[in-house]
Amino acid sequence: MTAALTATPAEQEAMRRAIELAVTQLGRTSPNPVVGCVLLDAGGATVGEGFHRGAGHMHAEVEALAAAGVRARGATAVVTLEPCAHTGRTGPCAEALLAAGVARVVYAVPDPNPGAAGGAQLLREAGVEVVPEVLREEAERANELWLTAIRRERPCVTWKFGGTLDGRSAAPDGTSRWITGPQAREDAHRLRATHDAVLVGSGTLREDDPHLGLRHGITGRPPLRVVLDRRGGIREDARVLDDAAPTLVVVGESAPRPELPSGHEVLALPEREGRLDVGLLLDELYGRGVRSVLLEGGARLAAEFAAAGLLDRVVAYVAPVLLGATGRAVLDGFGAHTLTEALRLRLDTVDRLGDDVRLVLRAGAGGEGER
Numbered sequence: 077m078t079a080a081l082t083a084t085p086a087e088q089e090a091m092r093r094a095i096e097l098a099v100t101q102l103g104r105t106s107p108n109p110v111v112g113c114v115l116l117d118a119g120g121a122t123v124g125e126g127f128h129r130g131a132g133h134m135h136a137e138v139e140a141l142a143a144a145g146v147r148a149r150g151a152t153a154v155v156t157l158e159p160c161a162h163t164g165r166t167g168p169c170a171e172a173l174l175a176a177g178v179a180r181v182v183y184a185v186p187d188p189n190p191g192a193a194g195g196a197q198l199l200r201e202a203g204v205e206v207v208p209e210v211l212r213e214e215a216e217r218a219n220e221l222w223l224t225a226i227r228r229e230r231p232c233v234t235w236k237f238g239g240t241l242d243g244r245s246a247a248p249d250g251t252s253r254w255i256t257g258p259q260a261r262e263d264a265h266r267l268r269a270t271h272d273a274v275l276v277g278s279g280t281l282r283e284d285d286p287h288l289g290l291r292h293g294i295t296g297r298p299p300l301r302v303v304l305d306r307r308g309g310i311r312e313d314a315r316v317l318d319d320a321a322p323t324l325v326v327v328g329e330s331a332p333r334p335e336l337p338s339g340h341e342v343l344a345l346p347e348r349e350g351r352l353d354v355g356l357l358l359d360e361l362y363g364r365g366v367r368s369v370l371l372e373g374g375a376r377l378a379a380e381f382a383a384a385g386l387l388d389r390v391v392a393y394v395a396p397v398l399l400g401a402t403g404r405a406v407l408d409g410f411g412a413h414t415l416t417e418a419l420r421l422r423l424d425t426v427d428r429l430g431d432d433v434r435l436v437l438r439a440g441a442g443g444e445g446e447r
């Protein structure tokens with residue numbers, strides 16, 4: 077009995093492949109997760125593979141079943157997320173696996189979406205062997221943005237910055253091009269492509285006139301561009317108002333509503349003590365299907381999310397450069413008075429990119445399944 081609850085080496089290998097398939101779709105599936113599935117026959121050979129391509133498309137299991145055809149009978153399904161039990165935009169995967177005659181199901185992460193969970197139970201009750209939590213940590217990592225969003229019921233927020241070794245993002249005259257090298261800058265574009273929305277504050281909008289689209293030959297679904305423009309002063313010729321992607325311009329309730337070219341939208345939010353409420357903004361974005369937000373500037377915007385306890389991850393590109401105390405701080409407006417008030421992060425990965433170092437860190441209380 078216990079042996080049936082342990083994945084075989086072939087199933088573990090298949091799970092690695094399923095994770096690989098899932099991550100090819102990062103940034104393309106929201107509001108849905110990335111999911112991969114591999115079907116193995118009794119001898120451990122792959123008879124079908126599938127991955128989820130986005131809301132309204134087949135779930136990974138159904139795509140793998142379609143690829144396997146009659147070879148799915150008696151097979152083992154290896155899937156990165158618990159098969160769903162619900163009828164949403166498509167039918168329940170657990171039922172599809174049963175109908176195809178799958179004998180065993182190995183999955184990595186229980187589905188935290190209460191509306192869709194329950195597939196494992198349904199399969200067990202129908203006599204299918206079910207092996208849960210195989211390579212769960214790796215699969216959690218692949219789906220981290222979506223899992224964090226579903227567990228916290230708001231988009232997962234990542235703060236990305238490039239800075240000097242002494243925590244500066246620009247010299248006092250505003251010059252900042254370039255602190256980090258080309259590899260780090262290209263990597264930051266890849267990071268952007270995996271998020272549903274990119275967000276900048278009014279200072280960055282005014283000073284940098286950012287475009288926030290995908291460059292460096294990086295393809296995919298361009299993220300929604302979100303700019304905080306509390307006073308409604310966005311310029312008509314701002315680069316974010318081109319047609320590369322939609323832009324949401326967020327103004328204060330009492331501000332004039334700017335006229336925008338078609339394809340873009342104004343959202344008015346209440347203000348509190350002269351600031352837009354970033355918690356309300358996240359609720360609004362979640363309601364629109366946004367599951368991940370990348371904070372791209374500036375220092376005060378990041379501080380606001382940090383102070384509100386709304387930072388989930390930090391991706392820091394640190395250059396071997398010193399600007400000293402006159403440089404502009406990467407974080408401005410959030411300050412601990414004593415060490416116990418410091419925001420402590422957990423280091424996840426460290427990678428060298430040319431002469432720079434990329435640090436990926438996690439913040440916030442660990443929820444179920446989080447490392």
Ligand SMILES: Nc1nc(O)c(N)c(N[C@@H]2O[C@H](COP(=O)(O)O)[C@@H](O)[C@H]2O)n1
Binds near residue numbers: 136159193
């Ligand atoms: N097991 C599984 N495989 C997939 O490929 C999936 N996309 C999901 N998604 C789960 O179902 C919900 C979305 O379903 P619909 O788009 O309504 O059909 C999603 O929230 C996950 O819980 N699961």
